[in-house]
Amino acid sequence: MKISAILGLAALAGAANADVQLYNFATVDISGLTGIGNNPSAIAWNGSDLYVGGYNNSGGTANTGIARVQWALSGSPSTSTFGVFSTNNARGITGLAWKNGKLAAALDNGAGSGDSVRVFDAAGNLSWRIGTSAPDTSRRANGVAFDPGFNGAGTNQGVAYLSIGSGRRHLLNDTTGAYINGQNAGGIINFAPTSTTWRDLVFDSATGDLYTRESNRIGKAVRNADNGFTGAASTVIAALTTASAVDNQNIEFMNLSGNKFLIANDRSSVSGGQAFASIVKMFDTAGVAQTINWNGFTAASGNGAYDFSYDAGSQTLAVSDFVNRKVYIFAVPAPSAALVLGIAGVMAGRRRR
Secondary structure (H helix, E strand, C coil), X not given: CEEEECCCHHHHHHCCCXXXXXXXXXXXXXXXXXXXXXXXXXXXXXXXXXXXXEEECCCCCEEEEEEEEECCCCCCCEEEEEEEEEECCCEEEEEEEEECCEEEEEEECCCCCCCCEEEEECCCXXXXXXXXXXXXXXXXXXXXXXXXXXXXXXXXXXXXXXXXXXXXXXXXXXXXXXXXXXXXXXXXXXXXCCCCCEEEEEECCCCCCEEEEECCEEEEECEEECCEEHHHECEEEECCCCCCXXXXXXXXXXXXXXXXXXXEECCCCCCCXXXXXXXXXXXXXXXXXXXXECCCCCCCCXXXXXXXXXXXXXXXXXXXXCCCCEXXXXXXXXXXXXXCCCHHHHHCCCCCC
């Protein structure tokens, strides 16, 4: 596995405040990972360890899994694979989410499965799978996130997921996997007119507001109760080209010193030759497009399939590249100041003890 340092810390100090500034300081080549599938389809990043979920693009049934890349930015990362699952072609891990030592994973195998939602510990040991959470073992999972609850509190906190064909936010206890609101009683988040080709979800940790990807659109459901959203519906907040038959449409939420942003991939086609900077877009929470200053970063063209994971502790953003089998790590300075980040210690190769 190869880690390339792109920018030194000295380069972080010169940020202008006119645009959202992203500085690529490392690229992790994950082409050598084994056991996850053909391509990376989902990531979770905690500032030290990188978790990569895979996609089966082999043309037939094959295994997908999750790789843990420990000390991902050091000179000698350690890798291990877990959660291996026999997966149909053009299916795989649709989402990974990390919180307080727990990794939640969503799997879409084209139909319901007892492994559609799983939670692992940091080392990859299985804590629970949805198949042990009666009565529902049959849903497919299209994205996963940790629900912070209404205003970041309340009774509805746990592992949330969406499922194609269901207009609800489903919620599971993050310790046991049991349904918190019941099999069919999660908060309704239907679009109007109704469409439920869900691809991903993320929450505002302070308010509990829900942001979704559905048929390439970006939706917002405003939280108004523990298990409720205003008008029992989602509103489209970004006018992207509708594409219901295209998967790997993802979204991440970033709170940068009180300035809240969404980053997403505008993927309306599976064709190759799509330019990274034209597909990866940023919006405020009202859906207003923001300008990204990539500060000289470029990536080879791909097919528009990118996933995102923001670590608030280090204020760094990881972006996975499906076609090129890389993960790009960016520093995300707050608009008011450059960040020290503690990257110097990480880049020196210090391992956590």
